[in-house]
Amino acid sequence: MKxxxxxxxxxxxxxxxxxxxxxxxxFDGKTLKGWKKLAGNADYKIEDGxxxxxxxxxxxxxxxxxxxxxxNFILELDAKIESELSNSGVQTRSHYDPAGNKGKxxxxxxxxxxxxxxxxxxxxxxDEGRRDWLYPLDLNPKAKDAFKVGEYNHIRIxxxxxxxxxxxxxxxxSDVVDTIDTKGFIALQVHAVSEEKQAxxxxxxxxxxxxxxxxxxxxxxKDVYVVNLTPNSITxxxxxxxxxxxxxxxxxxxxxxxxxxxFPEKGWEYANGTMHVLPSAGQEESxxxxxxxxxxxxxxxxxxxxxxxxxxxxxxxxxxxxxxxxKGSAIGLEYQVLDDKLHPDxxxxxxxxxxxxxxxxxxxxxxxxxxxxxxxxxxxxRVVVYPNNHVEHYLNGVKVLExxxxxxxxxxxxxxxxxxxxxxxxxxxxxxxxxxxxxxxVFFRSIKLxxxx
Numbered sequence: 146m147k148x149x150x151x152x153x154x155x156x157x158x159x160x161x162x163x164x165x166x167x168x169x170x171x172f173d174g175k176t177l178k179g180w181k182k183l184a185g186n187a188d189y190k191i192e193d194g195x196x197x198x199x200x201x202x203x204x205x206x207x208x209x210x211x212x213x214x215x216x217n218f219i220l221e222l223d224a225k226i227e228s229e230l231s232n233s234g235v236q237t238r239s240h241y242d243p244a245g246n247k248g249k250x251x252x253x254x255x256x257x258x259x260x261x262x263x264x265x266x267x268x269x270x271x272d273e274g275r276r277d278w279l280y281p282l283d284l285n286p287k288a289k290d291a292f293k294v295g296e297y298n299h300i301r302i303x304x305x306x307x308x309x310x311x312x313x314x315x316x317x318x319s320d321v322v323d324t325i326d327t328k329g330f331i332a333l334q335v336h337a338v339s340e341e342k343q344a345x346x347x348x349x350x351x352x353x354x355x356x357x358x359x360x361x362x363x364x365x366x367k368d369v370y371v372v373n374l375t376p377n378s379i380t381x382x383x384x385x386x387x388x389x390x391x392x393x394x395x396x397x398x399x400x401x402x403x404x405x406x407x408f409p410e411k412g413w414e415y416a417n418g419t420m421h422v423l424p425s426a427g428q429e430e431s432x433x434x435x436x437x438x439x440x441x442x443x444x445x446x447x448x449x450x451x452x453x454x455x456x457x458x459x460x461x462x463x464x465x466x467x468x469x470x471x472k473g474s475a476i477g478l479e480y481q482v483l484d485d486k487l488h489p490d491x492x493x494x495x496x497x498x499x500x501x502x503x504x505x506x507x508x509x510x511x512x513x514x515x516x517x518x519x520x521x522x523x524x525x526x527r528v529v530v531y532p533n534n535h536v537e538h539y540l541n542g543v544k545v546l547e548x549x550x551x552x553x554x555x556x557x558x559x560x561x562x563x564x565x566x567x568x569x570x571x572x573x574x575x576x577x578x579x580x581x582x583x584x585x586x587v588f589f590r591s592i593k594l595x596x597x598x
Contacts, residue, residue, distance in 0.1 A: 171353040183208045183241055184250045187335035195351040198335035202344040208252045208332040216328035217305050219356040223297040225349040226261050233259040233348040236332035237304050254329055257302050257311050267292035268311045268318025280319040281542040284370045291316040305360055317365050322373040322380055376418055376590050392592040394418045400436045403475040409433030412582055424586040432584055435474050437465055437577040444532040444597040450523045450590050456487035457585035464576035469567050477579055478571045479505035480528055480538055484520055502540040506562045510545035532597055
C-alpha cells in the first residue's frame, strides 16, 4: 500500500467552504512586545493574560500603540471596563503628531468607542483628535444595550477598503464609509480624567486577534443607517437596502420650482457637487424661490448635508402639498437650517423652536453645542418619518427631537403656531420635499432617501 503523506496544517488551511484565513495575535498574553505608549501618562501592565490600563489624574488621553501599521483587517478582541465613570476605545488606522496637543503629542484617527455611561454609545465610531463623533449610537439604538459594564465584551472591527464596521457582543453597531486613512496603527486607549473619583480606574484588553488576508465582511441588517462621508454617493449595500440619491451632484434632475413647472432660471446652482442657494436680499421669495422634489413621499428616512454661511437661514421641508403657496414659497413641516448665533430668527418663536434642527415654530431641537459643526463646515441633517407617523430629527448623528404627527400634542402645538391658519397642517398622507430659498447663501449635498414600508 502506498503511503499517503498529508501536508501539515499551517496558519492557512482549506475547507469545503474555502480557505480559512490566518489570524495574528497582536498580544502574546505575557509581554508588550510590538507595542509602545504614546501621549498621556496612564499605566499599562499585564495581569492574568490581559493588558490592563489604569487612569491617571490630570493626564491626557493615553494610548498603547502597535509598532506596525495596518490597512485592511478584521480585528477581534475582548474588553472590560470596571466603572461607568471610565471611558476607553480602540483606535484603527490611526496616526501620531508629536507636536500636537501643545507639544505633548496627539493620537488621531477613527476609534471604536467604549462608553459605559448612560448614553450607551459603545460600538459607535469617534474620530479621536480630529473630527469628533462620526457615528453616535443614536443612529442605531438597537445596539445600545449590548455592552455590559464589569464584564468582558467581545468586539469585532472591520476595516475593509474605505468602510469601517463594528460589532459588540455579536450585535451590529456602526457603519462608516470614509474618505481618509487607508492605513495606520491600532491602539488601546485609557481616557483622560480630571476628577479624583475617576483616577485609578482600570480597562482590560485580551485575546487580540488580527486577520489581514482573505477578508470576508459580515452582513449588516438593512435598517442600520450608514454614515457615508463620500459626497453624493451611495454604496452597493445602501442601494440594495433601498437608498437612492435625490441629487446626483451634477444636475437638477428630480427637482423643480415650488411654483414653477421647471427649475428656477435664477437663484440656484446645482453643479460641482452642491445644490447651492445663491444670496439675494436675505428674504423669502427674493431669489429663485423654493425648490421641491418631483415625487411625493409618505414614510421615509431622509438624510442630507448642509453648509451655512454667516447669518444664513434656510430649511428642509417635508409633507409639502403645494396647496398653500405664496409667490415663491410653499408650506410644510420644516427642519430648520439656521445660523443660531447670527440670525435673529433664533431668538423668535417660543422657547427656541426656530433654532437649528428644530421643527420650525413647533418643537425646539435639544442639542449640545459640541455636536453643531461650525459655520462653513458641513453638517448632516436627518428626518425619519415612520409608517405610524412617528417623526425624528437628527443633527450630526444625534437625535434632537421626536413627535407624533397628527397626535393631540402635535395639534395643540400647531394651534399656537403660525401654522394654525392652515387646516390639518402637517397631516397630509404624502407630500414633496423642499429646499428653501430664504435669500441667504446655503449649500446642500448628499441628499438621499429610503422609503419605509
